[in-house]
Amino acid sequence: xxxxxxxxxxMNPQEKEEAVGLAKEIVEEVxxxxxxIAPPLVFLSDVSDVVSDSSVMLGAQDVFWEDxxxxxxxxxxxxxxxxxxxxxxxxxxxxxxxxxxxxxxxKKVKQVLENDLKAVLCVGEPENMRNKGVDVAxxxxxxxxxxxLEGVSMNDDSLIIAYEPIWAISTQSEGPxxxxxxxxxxSFIKRYxxxxxxxxxxxxxxxxxxxxxxxxxxxxxxEIDGVLVGRASLEADExxxxxxxx
Ligand code: PGA
Numbered sequence: 001x002x003x004x005x006x007x008x009x010x011m012n013p014q015e016k017e018e019a020v021g022l023a024k025e026i027v028e029e030v031x032x033x034x035x036x037i038a039p040p041l042v043f044l045s046d047v048s049d050v051v052s053d054s055s056v057m058l059g060a061q062d063v064f065w066e067d068x069x070x071x072x073x074x075x076x077x078x079x080x081x082x083x084x085x086x087x088x089x090x091x092x093x094x095x096x097x098x099x100x101x102x103x104x105x106x107k108k109v110k111q112v113l114e115n116d117l118k119a120v121l122c123v124g125e126p127e128n129m130r131n132k133g134v135d136v137a138x139x140x141x142x143x144x145x146x147x148x149l150e151g152v153s154m155n156d157d158s159l160i161i162a163y164e165p166i167w168a169i170s171t172q173s174e175g176p177x178x179x180x181x182x183x184x185x186x187s188f189i190k191r192y193x194x195x196x197x198x199x200x201x202x203x204x205x206x207x208x209x210x211x212x213x214x215x216x217x218x219x220x221x222x223e224i225d226g227v228l229v230g231r232a233s234l235e236a237d238e239x240x241x242x243x244x245x246x
Contacts, residue, residue, distance in 0.1 A: 001201070001203060001225055002033065002034055003033070003034070003219050003225065003226045003227075003246040004034040004035075004036075004160065004203055004205060004225055004226030004227075005033070005034070005035050005036075005219075005226055005227055005229065005242060005243050005246060006035075006036045006037070006038065006057075006059060006087070006089075006120065006162075006205070006226070006227070006228045006229065007026075007036070007037040007038065007229050007230075007233025007234075007239055008038050008059075008061065008089060008092070008207075008228055008229065008230050008233065009022075009037065009038060009039045009040060009061075009233060009234060010040075010061070010094070010230060011040055012040070012234050013234065016042075016043055016046055019039050019040070019043040019046065019047055020043070020046050020047065020050055022234070022235075022236055023037060023039070023047045023050040023051060023056075024050050025236035025237075025240075026056060026236055026239060026240065027050055027051055027054040027056050029236075029240050029243075030054065030055060030056055030240070030243060031054075031055055032055060033055070033243065033246065034057070034226070035055065035056050035057065035243055036056065036057035036058070036059045036086065036087055037051070037056060037057075037058065037059060037233065038058075038059030038060060038061050038087070038089055039058075040061070041060065041061070041062075041075060044058065044060065044080070044083050044085065045083055048083045048084045048085075051084075052084055057086040057087055057118075058083070058084050058085050058086055058087075059085060059086065059087040059088065059089060059120070060075070060080050060085045060087075060088045060089070061088075061089050061092070062075070062088070062089070062090070062092075062095060062108075063075060063076070063077055063080060063088045063090070063108055063111060063112060064076055064077075064108070064111075065104070065107035065108050065110070065111045077111055077112065077115045077117065078115075080117070081115065081117070085117065086117060086118060087117060087118035087119070087120055087160070088108070088112045088117055088118070088119055088120065089120045089122065089162075089228075090105055090108045090109055090112065090119055090120065090121050090122065090148075091105035091108070091109075091121055091122045091123070091144070091148060092122045092164075093122060093124060093126075093164060093166045093169065102143075102144060102147035102148055103147070105121070105144075105147070105148045106147060106148050106149070106150050106151070106152075109121055109148055109149065109152060109159075110151060110152060112158075113152060113158050113159065116158065117158070118157075118158050118159075118160055119158060119159055119160065120160045120161075120162050120205075120228070121145075121148050121149070121159065121160070121161050121162065122162045122164050122207070122228070123141050123144040123145055123148065123161065123162070123163060123164070123189075124141065124144075124163055124164040124165045124166050124168075124207075124208075125137040125140040125141055125165055125166065125167075126140075126166045126167065127166065127167035127172075130165060130167055134181075134184065134185075137165075137185070138185065138188050141163070141185065141188070141189065142188075142192050145161070145189065145192055145193075146196075149196075149198060152198065153197070153198070157200065157201060157202070157203070159198070159200075159202050160202065160203050160204075160205060161189055161193075161202060161203070161204045161205070162204075162205045162206070162207050162228040163182065163185050163186055163189060163204060163205065163206055163207070164206070164207035164208050164228065165177050165181075165185075165208055167208075168208030168209055169207070169208045169209065169230065170208070170209045170230055170231045170232075171231075173208065173209055174209075175209050175214070176206075176208050176209040176210060176214055176218075177206075177208055179217050179218060179221055179224075182206045182218065182221075182224060183221060183223055183224065186204045186206065186223050186224055187223055189204050190202075190204055190223070203225035203226060204223075204224070204225055205224070205225055205226040205227055205228050206218055206224050206226075206227055206228070207227060207228030207229065207230070209231075210227045210228075210229045210230075210232060210242065211231075211232040211238065211242070212232065212238050212241035212242055212245070215227060215229075215241075215242040215245045215246075216245040219245055219246045226246075227242065229242060
């Protein structure tokens, strides 16, 4: 399977010119592969102009589950589509940390899939669960999958799972999870999808402190279908090196 490399810019950068500049540097160097960037909502339109004629996919970091109407501050799937958005990150641990529930995550996943965009569903255990052992971590992750995918019967490549153990995300951690730990959990997730008839070859990515130095060992591992990159996607040079290591 071709590796998928997605950049999650989170709430960065602060200036439109910087966002456009970063997107331009990436677009200039990328002409193949499954590469995507998810800028902040306010810069989607400008970044869309930059990536529209390129192979780089545009992503959003969130979406609302209702089609339209009186939902102050939210953004609809059609609004995202009108800007050329192709994938939406859903259930990132930073959003769950602000109170987003599995039920809300599930409604968002369904909204994205029903509208033929790619849904990147993030799952991953917190540190205190991992400390209780790998079986507890697996139970936590399968619980997120079960609730996040309730009523989903997709059998195509619109669904992407990102395994992001919270304790390995760069703001919480000195480094990524070990390749062995990631491999074990990703194999578990793939088995879970298969048993539950959700596997149409669903790619499962890893995210958490990926950078130019460690990306290669994850991307060379067959079962790891790609990476979701936070901090290291904010510098074109760094992100491009990660892409090259695939
Ligand atoms: P990080 O973020 O690469 O900065 O650890 C990953 C993520 O939160 O998606």
